[in-house]
Amino acid sequence: MSTHTELRAHVAAVLPQIIAFRHDLHAHPELSGSEENTARKVAEALTAAGIPHETKIGGMNGIVATVQGGKGTGKTIALRGDMDALPITEENNVPYKSQNPGVMHACGHDGHTANLLGTALVLNALKDSFAGTVKFFFQPAEETVSGASTMVAAGCMEGVDAVLMLHGWPDFAAGQLGLRVGPAMASSDSWRLTIQGEGGHAAYPHKTVDPVFVSAQLVTALQSLVSRELSPTEPVVVTVAMLHAGTARNIIAEKAELAGTVRTLNKAIRDSMPERMERIIKGICDSFRATYAFTFSPGTPPVINDEGIVALVREVGEELFGTENLITLKEPTMGAEDFSFYLEHAPGAMIRLGTGCPYLLHTPKYDFGDAPLETGMLLMAETTRRFLQ
Numbered sequence: 001m002s003t004h005t006e007l008r009a010h011v012a013a014v015l016p017q018i019i020a021f022r023h024d025l026h027a028h029p030e031l032s033g034s035e036e037n038t039a040r041k042v043a044e045a046l047t048a049a050g051i052p053h054e055t056k057i058g059g060m061n062g063i064v065a066t067v068q069g070g071k072g073t074g075k076t077i078a079l080r081g082d083m084d085a086l087p088i089t090e091e092n093n094v095p096y097k098s099q100n101p102g103v104m105h106a107c108g109h110d111g112h113t114a115n116l117l118g119t120a121l122v123l124n125a126l127k128d129s130f131a132g133t134v135k136f137f138f139q140p141a142e143e144t145v146s147g148a149s150t151m152v153a154a155g156c157m158e159g160v161d162a163v164l165m166l167h168g169w170p171d172f173a174a175g176q177l178g179l180r181v182g183p184a185m186a187s188s189d190s191w192r193l194t195i196q197g198e199g200g201h202a203a204y205p206h207k208t209v210d211p212v213f214v215s216a217q218l219v220t221a222l223q224s225l226v227s228r229e230l231s232p233t234e235p236v237v238v239t240v241a242m243l244h245a246g247t248a249r250n251i252i253a254e255k256a257e258l259a260g261t262v263r264t265l266n267k268a269i270r271d272s273m274p275e276r277m278e279r280i281i282k283g284i285c286d287s288f289r290a291t292y293a294f295t296f297s298p299g300t301p302p303v304i305n306d307e308g309i310v311a312l313v314r315e316v317g318e319e320l321f322g323t324e325n326l327i328t329l330k331e332p333t334m335g336a337e338d339f340s341f342y343l344e345h346a347p348g349a350m351i352r353l354g355t356g357c358p359y360l361l362h363t364p365k366y367d368f369g370d371a372p373l374e375t376g377m378l379l380m381a382e383t384t385r386r387f388l389q
């Protein structure tokens, strides 16, 4: 337990700086891909602590910092925090309220970035207590799901044996952790479809090919993938989110434009969805004499948490915070996280960190708060040291 005393002292020592750092980020949020000032502040803090780091990873605002353990070479673990904010006008009245109109940290990435910086400072101070390497991924553009894939493409996962992240979670009280083995969040892919018909007078439908009629069949038929074709025990979402056609009440449209999303927890099902969808689209368009153009754009894979890494986090969490503060999540969610791109290259886990905020993520009153920072730093730092032992 003596190491925990030492660890707690180091976390307590950096906490005021990290709270102030989060307030500064919260007051000056930056949208996905525009995190220049956020990244500059992170880099300045790393420089001040003497922690080596690379900036502008993959041409974006990502930073990879490295702390080398003093006990020699060993395994490598990566810790990830995202830095971007959302196009939402903040409705909180806090001293650190957003000063950038229409932009706010409504997903709590201010907390994630501050937590990761604090963990870097603590592990840098404790580096003589472990072997191996810790990498810190300060990631841009999570909300637009281009940050993680860019960092991975730039090679940041080379030689990494495990990867870990925390996401602030308003459902749990501050200080509580939500753990789940296996699928934690869904894949998120998008698709677009143009149904080409033949327009004409609304009074003479027999002289047209009506793309609105074809769209109506399709919207219904696509749901048969979920209800009649895939196992009821496998969660899959097929959503037609956009459907645009027509210009006037007495004209049959030339074409209809549809778009939507597909979510699933199962990689094999995910890979099969473009073929399944196109088979139904083609069948219906052929039946009704329409033609089509279909594009399926892969987004993020599902987040699948590794059993061994979650067990390690649980062991450390129980020691630090007691069993009563560890919650086992019964269900995954169908939301997405681009953290899954790192998981394609090493086992890892996304851990939910309770914020106790009464408001939902992505809403104008969400606030990560200061209370979860101590928990987050303790957990990340000690899990890292334990992994590297």
Ligand SMILES: [Zn+2]
Pocket (backbone or CB within 6 Å): 107, 143, 361, 362
């Ligand atoms: Zn978000």
Ligand SMILES: [Zn+2]
Pocket (backbone or CB within 6 Å): 107, 108, 109, 142, 167
């Ligand atoms: Zn988020």
